[in-house]
Amino acid sequence: MIPRRLVPVLQKCQRQLGSRNIHSTPRCNAAYSPTVRKIRNGQSNQRAAAAPRQNLSVDEALPPITMLSVAKKSGVIDIEPEKALEFLREYTKASASSTGDWEQKLCAEHGVTPFALSILSGILRRCRAHPQKILAKRLMLSASKLGEKSATFELVLSAIKADGLRGNEVQAPLQRLNQLAKTDNEPLAMTLLGKVLMAQGREREALEWLRKATQPPTGNIDFDGAGAALVDEGRALLKLEKLVAANAVFKQAALELDEPEAYLHLSNFQEPGSQTQTEYLMKAASSGVVEAWYKLGEHEFQKITKSELKPEKIGDFGMAREWFQLAADGGSGSAMLYMAQMLRVVGMGEDGLLWVERALDVPDVADLARGMKEQWESREFNLYDISQAQG
Numbered sequence: 001m002i003p004r005r006l007v008p009v010l011q012k013c014q015r016q017l018g019s020r021n022i023h024s025t026p027r028c029n030a031a032y033s034p035t036v037r038k039i040r041n042g043q044s045n046q047r048a049a050a051a052p053r054q055n056l057s058v059d060e061a062l063p064p065i066t067m068l069s070v071a072k073k074s075g076v077i078d079i080e081p082e083k084a085l086e087f088l089r090e091y092t093k094a095s096a097s098s099t100g101d102w103e104q105k106l107c108a109e110h111g112v113t114p115f116a117l118s119i120l121s122g123i124l125r126r127c128r129a130h131p132q133k134i135l136a137k138r139l140m141l142s143a144s145k146l147g148e149k150s151a152t153f154e155l156v157l158s159a160i161k162a163d164g165l166r167g168n169e170v171q172a173p174l175q176r177l178n179q180l181a182k183t184d185n186e187p188l189a190m191t192l193l194g195k196v197l198m199a200q201g202r203e204r205e206a207l208e209w210l211r212k213a214t215q216p217p218t219g220n221i222d223f224d225g226a227g228a229a230l231v232d233e234g235r236a237l238l239k240l241e242k243l244v245a246a247n248a249v250f251k252q253a254a255l256e257l258d259e260p261e262a263y264l265h266l267s268n269f270q271e272p273g274s275q276t277q278t279e280y281l282m283k284a285a286s287s288g289v290v291e292a293w294y295k296l297g298e299h300e301f302q303k304i305t306k307s308e309l310k311p312e313k314i315g316d317f318g319m320a321r322e323w324f325q326l327a328a329d330g331g332s333g334s335a336m337l338y339m340a341q342m343l344r345v346v347g348m349g350e351d352g353l354l355w356v357e358r359a360l361d362v363p364d365v366a367d368l369a370r371g372m373k374e375q376w377e378s379r380e381f382n383l384y385d386i387s388q389a390q391g
Contacts, residue, residue, distance in 0.1 A: 055096040058089050061131040063124050077119045079112065084120065087112055088135070095138050103142045114148035121151070137169075144173045152176045153192055160199045187213045191229040198236060207236040221252075227259030234265055243269075254280070260287030264295075273299065285323075290330035297323030297335060313346050328355065333362030337369060349376065 068081035077084070087110040094102055107117070117139050124136035143151035152173045159170040174196070180189035190213035197206035210233040213219045214226055221230065230253035237246035247269045253262035263283040270277035278299065284292035300320035304311070311317055321342060327335035336359040343352030353376055359369035 056092050056131045056135060058092050060129055061092050061124075061135040062088055063120075063127050063132060067123050067126070071119070071123055077116055077123075079116060083110065086110070088120065091139070091142075092135060095135075095142075104146060107146065114143045114146040114151065117143035117146070118148050118151040118154070141169060141173075144176060149180065149186070149189075152180070153188065156192055156196065160195055163199075165196065165199060181209065185212075185218055187219055187223045187229070188225055190219065191225060191232065194229070194232055194236070198232060198239075203236045203239040207233060207240070210236060221257060227253045227257035227262060230257065231259055231261050231265065234262070238265075254283075260284050260289050260292075264289050264292050267292075267295070273302075288330075290327050290332050293323050293327035293330065294332045294335045297321075297327060297338065301338070311342070311346055314343060314348065316346070317342050328358075331362070333359045333365030333369070336362065337365060337372065340372070344376075 062085060065081050065085060068077070068079075068084050071077045072079065072081055072084075079087070087106075090110075091103075091106060094106060107113070112120075121136045121139035121143065124132045124139065127133070127136075140151050140155055144155055155170060155173040156177050159165050159167060159173075164170060165174070177189055177193055177196070180186040181193040190209050194206040194210035194213070197203070197209065210229055211219075213223075213229045214221050214233065220226070230249050234246045234249040234253065237243075237249060247266070250262045250265040250269070253259040254266050261284065263280040267277045267280035267284070270280065278296075281292045281296050281299075285296055297320050300318060300323060304317065304320060309316065314321055321339075324335045324338045324342070328339045336355045340352040340355035340359070343349065343355070353373070356369050356373050356376065359365050360373070362369075
């Protein structure tokens with residue numbers, strides 16, 4: 001049985017519909033989304049990791065003791081806060097220059113397990129200071145080196161998201177991942193190896209490993225994370241233009257395992273605008289799938305463009321605005337541009353331009369956003385412009 005603590009590493013990062021008032025003003029909400037902030041932070045961390053190993057100021061690298069106390073009281077970690085700080089002090093000093101098996105010796109002296117290392121890393125990742133983030137990365141690398149599976153998975157998955165699979169520091173975790181997948185037949189490792197191969201454009205090899213994770217004789221769909229593995233299998237099949245097989249896999253993931261992202265993909269195989277398509281999108285949207293929010297916004301927006309309604313205020317866009325607002329806050333660049341142009345149409349160009357500037361940080365739409373910003377003051381926008389630009 002796979003420890004449940006390993007599962008979140010491979011699960012899709014999903015944002016639930018929170019208590020935020022989606023009627024709040026565009027200016028207030030046109031801030032860097034959580035996804036964009038994560039990308040920007042990830043890029044910063046990657047640059048730091050690529051730099052030569054440096055001495056860290058112990059005082060600047062340590063987390064606040066209050067964070068360690070909360071973690072201890074909530075049962076996240078079983079080390080007393082003062083002892084955790086003492087360990088981190090010695091680790092910080094040793095990490096800059098020590099070689100060999102110093103990590104194993106230091107952990108043994110302080111009674112710190114590899115899993116506890118990964119938890120301490122997670123605590124430090126929530127801190128803001130640059131030295132704290134560097135220390136967090138080193139702790140996770142040590143945890144992986146000492147055999148903590150979740151640390152290996154986290155490092156590889158982070159490298160995939162940051163397009164950093166060629167980085168020097170991820171090579172050892174990649175080797176451990178291969179060992180887990182090829183020798184131990186670890187289903188989560190096989191799934192993640194499939195993700196790695198997908199990121200490298202090796203869809204056929206990825207498909208092989210994903211099927212090993214979910215199909216007999218090496219795998220099944222009884223493990224936590226099987227739904228995500230099936231979704232990746234379906235994505236690989238789409239890349240290989242095997243649409244019938246992809247549809248079948250998405251259907252299995254959605255209808256048998258209730259995998260939210262599978263509903264999103266399955267909706268693409270339905271009649272556009274049909275009730276079934278909407279139901280599948282709502283299933284995905286209710287679980288926080290950002291792309292589903294965006295697609296529902298598109299559906300509602302198309303209703304407006306087909307009608308004779310000419311919006312005069314942002315509220316006239318109804319549910320289209322609501323869904324696009326959610327998606328934009330969740331990091332969808334396309335939704336940001338829709339928000340920008342809807343605001344421009346109703347005379348709120350200054351607010352709309354804020355969304356254009358946020359979209360510049362989203363690679364998929366950066367070029368479109370750049371062109372839009374250049375022409376922002378020199379042309380008029382209408383509903384036709386919006387749909388054509390996003391199409």
